[in-house]
Amino acid sequence: MSINFKILKKSNKSRARLGLLETEHGVVETPCFVAVATQAVVKTLESKEVEETKSQILISNTYHLHLKPGEKIVEKAGKIHKFMNWNRPLMTDSGGYQVFSLGFGMDYGLGSKILKENSAKGEAIRENTQPQQLKINDDGVTFRSPLNGDELFIGPKESIRIQERIGADIIFAFDECTPPLADYDYVKKSLEKTHRWAKICLKTKKSDQALYGIVQGSKFKDLRIESAKFIGGLDFDGFGIGGEFGDDKKEMGKMIEWVVDELPEKKPRHLLGVGYLEDMELVIKSGVDTFDCTVPTHYARRGIAFTSEGELNLKQTKFLNKNEPLDKGCVCNVCLNYKKDYICHLLKAGEITGMKLLTFHNLHYFNTFVEEIRNKIKRGEI
RNA sequence: GCGGCUAUGGUGUAAUGGUUAGCACAGGACUCUGUGGCAGUCCCAGUACGGGUUCGAAUCCCGUUAGCCGCC
Numbered sequence: 011m012s013i014n015f016k017i018l019k020k021s022n023k024s025r026a027r028l029g030l031l032e033t034e035h036g037v038v039e040t041p042c043f044v045a046v047a048t049q050a051v052v053k054t055l056e057s058k059e060v061e062e063t064k065s066q067i068l069i070s071n072t073y074h075l076h077l078k079p080g081e082k083i084v085e086k087a088g089k090i091h092k093f094m095n096w097n098r099p100l101m102t103d104s105g106g107y108q109v110f111s112l113g114f115g116m117d118y119g120l121g122s123k124i125l126k127e128n129s130a131k132g133e134a135i136r137e138n139t140q141p142q143q144l145k146i147n148d149d150g151v152t153f154r155s156p157l158n159g160d161e162l163f164i165g166p167k168e169s170i171r172i173q174e175r176i177g178a179d180i181i182f183a184f185d186e187c188t189p190p191l192a193d194y195d196y197v198k199k200s201l202e203k204t205h206r207w208a209k210i211c212l213k214t215k216k217s218d219q220a221l222y223g224i225v226q227g228s229k230f231k232d233l234r235i236e237s238a239k240f241i242g243g244l245d246f247d248g249f250g251i252g253g254e255f256g257d258d259k260k261e262m263g264k265m266i267e268w269v270v271d272e273l274p275e276k277k278p279r280h281l282l283g284v285g286y287l288e289d290m291e292l293v294i295k296s297g298v299d300t301f302d303c304t305v306p307t308h309y310a311r312r313g314i315a316f317t318s319e320g321e322l323n324l325k326q327t328k329f330l331n332k333n334e335p336l337d338k339g340c341v342c343n344v345c346l347n348y349k350k351d352y353i354c355h356l357l358k359a360g361e362i363t364g365m366k367l368l369t370f371h372n373l374h375y376f377n378t379f380v381e382e383i384r385n386k387i388k389r390g391e392i
Numbered sequence: 393g394c395g396g397c398u399a400u401g402g403u404g405u406a407a408u409g410g411u412u413a414g415c416a417c418a419g420g421a422c423u424c425u426g427u428g429g430c431a432g433u434c435c436c437a438g439u440a441c442g443g444g445u446u447c448g449a450a451u452c453c454c455g456u457u458a459g460c461c462g463c464c
Contacts (some may be wrong), residue, residue: 048427069426107426121433187426224426252426283426304427311429327419365429 013180013247015278015299022388025270025297026035028387031067031278033099033179033220036093037064040278041387043285043380044101044302045373049074050094052373053307054366057096063373064381068096069302072172072181073105073164077103077148077157081175089177101180104169104211106224107252107283108373113141114189116383122299137195146186148203166207170214170221178219182250183211185224190254205240212244220247222280225269229256231370232327234265238272248278251298255284264297270297285339287316287379294383295392306372311365316375322350324368329354342374 065242087093144153150165223246227233256263285303313325316335332350358363
């Protein structure tokens with residue numbers, strides 16, 4: 011059945027819209043935050059607990075599952091939903107991002123979204139430059155397995171075949187996520203590759219999974235628009251927006267709008283890898299339907315709780331003296347049953363349950379936050 | 393009681409008599425956006441105490457105190 015996307019309401023104040031993303035494994039109310047389950051697990055939680063955080067849909071990763079345990083194992087287990095006992099909607103990222111994060115990201119110590127002021131000023135990645143750890147050519151990416159050093163290759167065909175065997179509801183085209191330091195010529199050339207790969211992905215896919223194309227183009231307006239027109243013109247079921255969004259966060263909204271305005275209105279749009287709480291309203295108002303982000307789960311494992319009072323670092327000793335929930339207004343299981351002093355103790359003692367409790371709360375908090383944004387759209391406030 | 397050994401940030405340790413006493417952990421602050429439970433940056437904080445030798449002492453000498461070991 012692939013997917014069916016219904017738009018329930020379009021804001022007249024912004025590009026925001028309310029929708030229902032129907033899949034074989036259930037319906038997602040959009041806009042929606044997508045929790046990250048890279049290795050077929052939301053780290054520290056079992057699937058039943060993830061549901062209790064009000065998570066509607068997860069994203070897992072082709073690159074990671076290909077290396078471990080291998081798509082054969084997942085397929086043999088009855089595909090990913092059965093493998094991890096998650097019976098709701100699920101997507102897999104194509105592995106394209108890992109080309110960046112294991113390549114230039116590793117070389118330069120970069121994040122992918124916003125170029126930080128202090129990072130590698132003056133250095134630019136020019137056309138035909140190759141990262142140290144892997145080789146990117148016209149057909150795909152050659153790299154060494156971090157597990158045993160074997161030479162491995164993933165290109166668009168390989169990525170789609172792997173994703174078909176993994177069996178998520180929504181899969182992504184194999185793209186090259188260009189690094190923030192890449193100059194115009196590098197991005198332009200990379201875009202040709204990403205676009206060629208997009209067509210190969212469409213042609214390769216035999217399953218009835220939904221396939222999203224990915225728009226790249228970095229911070230360059232004409233390339234973003236060119237990419238959105240090209241990818242938007244292909245027969246994808248939805249669209250991912252990837253890569254970098256400028257030197258300044260304020261520009262991110264504009265850049266998303268350049269892209270959104272070129273994409274077919276009736277198909278869902280997924281923003282890849284963005285989503286601090288402070289970004290959510292901005293990206294939703296720019297026309298994004300779903301977005302994934304590691305922040306709530308990743309930060310939880312470093313001791314950070316997201317609350318209505320801001321981010322709290324629960325490893326700080328002062329919390330040993332706070333016999334109160336993480337967030338006064340939160341009704342999640344963690345806030346109803348545990349206090350800051352105990353969670354602080356667990357984290358300081360290195361007990362895994364500390365990370366688990368924060369992961370649960372953070373996901374619940376993020377999902378509630380987006381739920382409130384959906385309500386604002388319903389009420390016509392944004 | 394006698395003899396020997398030891399004494400460096402909160403903890404564990406480093407420093408041929410010669411720059412500003414180094415490192416790790418702990419503590420504090422920060423960074424992290426298609427996930428490395430990782431990593432990084434910065435801060436706080438010390439030569440047990442009292443004398444002496446020396447241009448110069450964590451380092452050598454004497455005493456005090458404390459701890460450990462052995463002997464009676």
